[in-house]
Amino acid sequence: MSTQSQSQQTPILQNQVVVFSKNYLPLARINIKRAIVLLVTGQAEALDFGSTQQWEVRSPSVVLQISEHIRLTSGNPERHWKAPPVSRREIFRRDHHTCQYCGSTKHLTLDHVIPRSKGGTHTWDNVVAACEKCNSAKGDRLLHETGMVLKTKPKAPIHPAIVFAEQFWRTQD
The missing domain is CATH 1.10.30.50 (DNA Binding (I), subunit A)
Structure with missing residues:
Protein backbone atom coordinates (compact mmCIF):
# COMPACT_ATOMS: atom_id res chain seq x y z
CA MET A 1 0.00 0.00 0.00
CA SER A 2 1.43 3.38 -0.93
CA THR A 3 2.09 6.16 1.58
CA GLN A 4 -0.48 8.35 -0.14
CA SER A 5 -3.30 5.81 0.25
CA GLN A 6 -2.30 5.21 3.89
CA SER A 7 -2.50 8.93 4.66
CA GLN A 8 -5.94 9.06 3.02
CA GLN A 9 -7.13 6.09 5.09
CA THR A 10 -5.94 7.30 8.50
CA PRO A 11 -8.36 10.22 9.02
CA ILE A 12 -11.40 7.97 8.42
CA LEU A 13 -10.34 5.62 11.21
CA GLN A 14 -10.15 8.55 13.63
CA ASN A 15 -13.83 9.48 13.19
CA GLN A 16 -16.39 9.02 15.94
CA VAL A 17 -19.72 7.19 15.65
CA VAL A 18 -22.71 7.73 17.94
CA VAL A 19 -24.18 4.50 19.33
CA PHE A 20 -27.91 4.38 20.10
CA SER A 21 -29.72 1.75 22.17
CA LYS A 22 -32.51 -0.40 20.76
CA ASN A 23 -34.86 2.36 21.92
CA TYR A 24 -32.88 5.07 20.12
CA LEU A 25 -31.40 6.54 23.28
CA PRO A 26 -27.87 7.82 22.53
CA LEU A 27 -25.47 5.84 24.70
CA ALA A 28 -21.94 6.85 23.74
CA ARG A 29 -19.51 8.00 21.09
CA ILE A 30 -17.12 5.28 19.95
CA ASN A 31 -14.29 5.13 17.44
CA ILE A 32 -15.06 3.91 13.94
CA LYS A 33 -13.02 0.71 14.43
CA ARG A 34 -15.33 -0.40 17.26
CA ALA A 35 -18.36 0.55 15.12
CA ILE A 36 -17.07 -1.65 12.29
CA VAL A 37 -16.80 -4.62 14.66
CA LEU A 38 -20.38 -4.04 15.91
CA LEU A 39 -21.72 -3.76 12.35
CA VAL A 40 -19.82 -6.75 10.93
CA THR A 41 -20.80 -9.03 13.83
CA GLY A 42 -24.46 -8.01 13.49
CA GLN A 43 -24.62 -6.41 16.93
CA ALA A 44 -25.55 -3.04 15.41
CA GLU A 45 -27.21 -1.55 12.35
CA ALA A 46 -26.60 1.72 10.52
CA LEU A 47 -29.05 4.57 11.07
CA ASP A 48 -29.85 7.23 8.50
CA PHE A 49 -31.22 10.49 9.88
CA GLY A 50 -31.23 12.21 6.49
CA SER A 51 -28.14 14.36 6.82
CA THR A 52 -26.09 11.56 8.36
CA GLN A 53 -22.49 11.35 7.17
CA GLN A 54 -21.17 8.03 5.90
CA TRP A 55 -17.62 6.78 5.40
CA GLU A 56 -16.52 4.07 3.01
CA VAL A 57 -14.11 1.58 4.53
CA ARG A 58 -12.46 -1.04 2.30
CA SER A 59 -10.74 -4.30 3.02
CA PRO A 60 -9.45 -6.78 0.40
CA SER A 61 -12.78 -8.63 0.42
CA VAL A 62 -15.39 -6.17 1.75
CA VAL A 63 -16.50 -2.58 1.17
CA LEU A 64 -18.45 -1.14 4.11
CA GLN A 65 -20.48 2.04 4.36
CA ILE A 66 -20.13 3.17 7.98
CA SER A 67 -22.80 5.57 9.16
CA GLU A 68 -22.20 8.36 11.66
CA HIS A 69 -24.99 6.83 13.79
CA ILE A 70 -25.55 3.16 14.63
CA ARG A 71 -28.13 1.34 16.74
CA LEU A 72 -27.45 -1.73 18.85
CA THR A 73 -29.57 -4.73 17.85
CA SER A 74 -28.54 -7.34 20.39
CA GLY A 75 -27.90 -7.71 24.09
CA ASN A 76 -29.35 -5.47 26.74
CA PRO A 77 -27.78 -2.02 26.32
CA GLU A 78 -30.02 -0.53 29.00
CA ARG A 79 -28.18 -2.30 31.78
CA HIS A 80 -29.75 -2.02 35.15
CA TRP A 81 -28.40 1.19 36.59
CA LYS A 82 -28.69 2.37 40.13
CA ALA A 83 -27.56 5.62 41.65
CA PRO A 84 -24.07 5.41 43.14
CA PRO A 85 -23.86 5.17 46.92
CA VAL A 86 -23.99 8.46 48.79
CA SER A 87 -20.41 9.52 49.40
CA GLY A 147 -34.44 30.32 58.61
CA MET A 148 -31.81 28.87 56.26
CA VAL A 149 -32.75 28.07 52.65
CA LEU A 150 -31.22 25.54 50.27
CA LYS A 151 -29.94 26.90 46.93
CA THR A 152 -30.98 23.70 45.12
CA LYS A 153 -33.14 20.78 46.15
CA PRO A 154 -30.95 17.70 46.74
CA LYS A 155 -31.66 14.74 44.46
CA ALA A 156 -30.03 11.54 43.25
CA PRO A 157 -27.90 11.65 40.09
CA ILE A 158 -29.71 10.76 36.88
CA HIS A 159 -28.80 7.90 34.57
CA PRO A 160 -25.56 8.66 32.66
CA ALA A 161 -27.26 7.84 29.33
CA ILE A 162 -29.82 10.59 29.96
CA VAL A 163 -27.06 13.06 30.81
CA PHE A 164 -25.30 12.05 27.59
CA ALA A 165 -28.55 12.33 25.59
CA GLU A 166 -29.21 15.85 26.87
CA GLN A 167 -25.62 16.89 26.07
CA PHE A 168 -25.70 15.12 22.68
CA TRP A 169 -28.88 16.80 21.46
CA ARG A 170 -27.68 20.22 22.70
CA THR A 171 -24.46 19.94 20.68
CA GLN A 172 -26.37 19.00 17.51
CA ASP A 173 -28.05 22.43 17.22
Whole structure:
Protein backbone atom coordinates (compact mmCIF):
# COMPACT_ATOMS: atom_id res chain seq x y z
CA MET A 1 0.00 0.00 0.00
CA SER A 2 1.43 3.38 -0.93
CA THR A 3 2.09 6.16 1.58
CA GLN A 4 -0.48 8.35 -0.14
CA SER A 5 -3.30 5.81 0.25
CA GLN A 6 -2.30 5.21 3.89
CA SER A 7 -2.50 8.93 4.66
CA GLN A 8 -5.94 9.06 3.02
CA GLN A 9 -7.13 6.09 5.09
CA THR A 10 -5.94 7.30 8.50
CA PRO A 11 -8.36 10.22 9.02
CA ILE A 12 -11.40 7.97 8.42
CA LEU A 13 -10.34 5.62 11.21
CA GLN A 14 -10.15 8.55 13.63
CA ASN A 15 -13.83 9.48 13.19
CA GLN A 16 -16.39 9.02 15.94
CA VAL A 17 -19.72 7.19 15.65
CA VAL A 18 -22.71 7.73 17.94
CA VAL A 19 -24.18 4.50 19.33
CA PHE A 20 -27.91 4.38 20.10
CA SER A 21 -29.72 1.75 22.17
CA LYS A 22 -32.51 -0.40 20.76
CA ASN A 23 -34.86 2.36 21.92
CA TYR A 24 -32.88 5.07 20.12
CA LEU A 25 -31.40 6.54 23.28
CA PRO A 26 -27.87 7.82 22.53
CA LEU A 27 -25.47 5.84 24.70
CA ALA A 28 -21.94 6.85 23.74
CA ARG A 29 -19.51 8.00 21.09
CA ILE A 30 -17.12 5.28 19.95
CA ASN A 31 -14.29 5.13 17.44
CA ILE A 32 -15.06 3.91 13.94
CA LYS A 33 -13.02 0.71 14.43
CA ARG A 34 -15.33 -0.40 17.26
CA ALA A 35 -18.36 0.55 15.12
CA ILE A 36 -17.07 -1.65 12.29
CA VAL A 37 -16.80 -4.62 14.66
CA LEU A 38 -20.38 -4.04 15.91
CA LEU A 39 -21.72 -3.76 12.35
CA VAL A 40 -19.82 -6.75 10.93
CA THR A 41 -20.80 -9.03 13.83
CA GLY A 42 -24.46 -8.01 13.49
CA GLN A 43 -24.62 -6.41 16.93
CA ALA A 44 -25.55 -3.04 15.41
CA GLU A 45 -27.21 -1.55 12.35
CA ALA A 46 -26.60 1.72 10.52
CA LEU A 47 -29.05 4.57 11.07
CA ASP A 48 -29.85 7.23 8.50
CA PHE A 49 -31.22 10.49 9.88
CA GLY A 50 -31.23 12.21 6.49
CA SER A 51 -28.14 14.36 6.82
CA THR A 52 -26.09 11.56 8.36
CA GLN A 53 -22.49 11.35 7.17
CA GLN A 54 -21.17 8.03 5.90
CA TRP A 55 -17.62 6.78 5.40
CA GLU A 56 -16.52 4.07 3.01
CA VAL A 57 -14.11 1.58 4.53
CA ARG A 58 -12.46 -1.04 2.30
CA SER A 59 -10.74 -4.30 3.02
CA PRO A 60 -9.45 -6.78 0.40
CA SER A 61 -12.78 -8.63 0.42
CA VAL A 62 -15.39 -6.17 1.75
CA VAL A 63 -16.50 -2.58 1.17
CA LEU A 64 -18.45 -1.14 4.11
CA GLN A 65 -20.48 2.04 4.36
CA ILE A 66 -20.13 3.17 7.98
CA SER A 67 -22.80 5.57 9.16
CA GLU A 68 -22.20 8.36 11.66
CA HIS A 69 -24.99 6.83 13.79
CA ILE A 70 -25.55 3.16 14.63
CA ARG A 71 -28.13 1.34 16.74
CA LEU A 72 -27.45 -1.73 18.85
CA THR A 73 -29.57 -4.73 17.85
CA SER A 74 -28.54 -7.34 20.39
CA GLY A 75 -27.90 -7.71 24.09
CA ASN A 76 -29.35 -5.47 26.74
CA PRO A 77 -27.78 -2.02 26.32
CA GLU A 78 -30.02 -0.53 29.00
CA ARG A 79 -28.18 -2.30 31.78
CA HIS A 80 -29.75 -2.02 35.15
CA TRP A 81 -28.40 1.19 36.59
CA LYS A 82 -28.69 2.37 40.13
CA ALA A 83 -27.56 5.62 41.65
CA PRO A 84 -24.07 5.41 43.14
CA PRO A 85 -23.86 5.17 46.92
CA VAL A 86 -23.99 8.46 48.79
CA SER A 87 -20.41 9.52 49.40
CA ARG A 88 -18.57 12.72 50.19
CA ARG A 89 -16.98 12.81 46.73
CA GLU A 90 -20.29 12.24 44.89
CA ILE A 91 -22.20 14.81 46.99
CA PHE A 92 -19.51 17.44 46.37
CA ARG A 93 -19.55 16.63 42.65
CA ARG A 94 -23.34 16.89 42.48
CA ASP A 95 -23.32 20.19 44.40
CA HIS A 96 -20.43 21.58 42.30
CA HIS A 97 -18.19 21.85 45.40
CA THR A 98 -20.39 24.68 46.70
CA CYS A 99 -22.15 25.21 50.02
CA GLN A 100 -25.86 24.76 49.39
CA TYR A 101 -26.73 27.44 51.93
CA CYS A 102 -24.35 30.37 51.27
CA GLY A 103 -22.51 29.44 48.06
CA SER A 104 -19.02 29.29 49.61
CA THR A 105 -16.49 26.88 48.12
CA LYS A 106 -14.20 26.76 51.19
CA HIS A 107 -14.07 24.29 54.12
CA LEU A 108 -16.89 22.04 52.87
CA THR A 109 -18.54 19.35 54.96
CA LEU A 110 -21.65 17.21 54.56
CA ASP A 111 -24.93 18.27 56.15
CA HIS A 112 -28.10 16.24 56.66
CA VAL A 113 -31.00 18.55 55.76
CA ILE A 114 -33.19 16.63 58.22
CA PRO A 115 -30.72 15.74 61.01
CA ARG A 116 -30.19 12.05 61.66
CA SER A 117 -31.20 12.63 65.28
CA LYS A 118 -34.62 13.72 64.00
CA GLY A 119 -35.08 10.71 61.71
CA GLY A 120 -33.19 11.98 58.66
CA THR A 121 -31.53 9.42 56.45
CA HIS A 122 -28.15 9.34 54.72
CA THR A 123 -29.69 9.47 51.22
CA TRP A 124 -29.26 11.59 48.08
CA ASP A 125 -32.29 13.73 48.86
CA ASN A 126 -31.22 14.50 52.44
CA VAL A 127 -27.45 15.18 52.23
CA VAL A 128 -25.90 18.38 50.86
CA ALA A 129 -22.52 20.09 50.74
CA ALA A 130 -22.25 22.80 53.39
CA CYS A 131 -19.40 24.98 54.58
CA GLU A 132 -18.31 24.54 58.20
CA LYS A 133 -19.83 27.90 59.16
CA CYS A 134 -23.31 27.10 57.77
CA ASN A 135 -23.21 23.53 59.07
CA SER A 136 -22.37 24.85 62.54
CA ALA A 137 -25.09 27.51 62.37
CA LYS A 138 -27.71 24.94 61.33
CA GLY A 139 -26.53 22.41 63.89
CA ASP A 140 -29.05 19.76 64.86
CA ARG A 141 -32.11 21.73 63.73
CA LEU A 142 -34.51 21.68 60.81
CA LEU A 143 -34.32 24.34 58.09
CA HIS A 144 -37.52 26.15 59.15
CA GLU A 145 -36.13 26.43 62.68
CA THR A 146 -33.01 28.21 61.43
CA GLY A 147 -34.44 30.32 58.61
CA MET A 148 -31.81 28.87 56.26
CA VAL A 149 -32.75 28.07 52.65
CA LEU A 150 -31.22 25.54 50.27
CA LYS A 151 -29.94 26.90 46.93
CA THR A 152 -30.98 23.70 45.12
CA LYS A 153 -33.14 20.78 46.15
CA PRO A 154 -30.95 17.70 46.74
CA LYS A 155 -31.66 14.74 44.46
CA ALA A 156 -30.03 11.54 43.25
CA PRO A 157 -27.90 11.65 40.09
CA ILE A 158 -29.71 10.76 36.88
CA HIS A 159 -28.80 7.90 34.57
CA PRO A 160 -25.56 8.66 32.66
CA ALA A 161 -27.26 7.84 29.33
CA ILE A 162 -29.82 10.59 29.96
CA VAL A 163 -27.06 13.06 30.81
CA PHE A 164 -25.30 12.05 27.59
CA ALA A 165 -28.55 12.33 25.59
CA GLU A 166 -29.21 15.85 26.87
CA GLN A 167 -25.62 16.89 26.07
CA PHE A 168 -25.70 15.12 22.68
CA TRP A 169 -28.88 16.80 21.46
CA ARG A 170 -27.68 20.22 22.70
CA THR A 171 -24.46 19.94 20.68
CA GLN A 172 -26.37 19.00 17.51
CA ASP A 173 -28.05 22.43 17.22
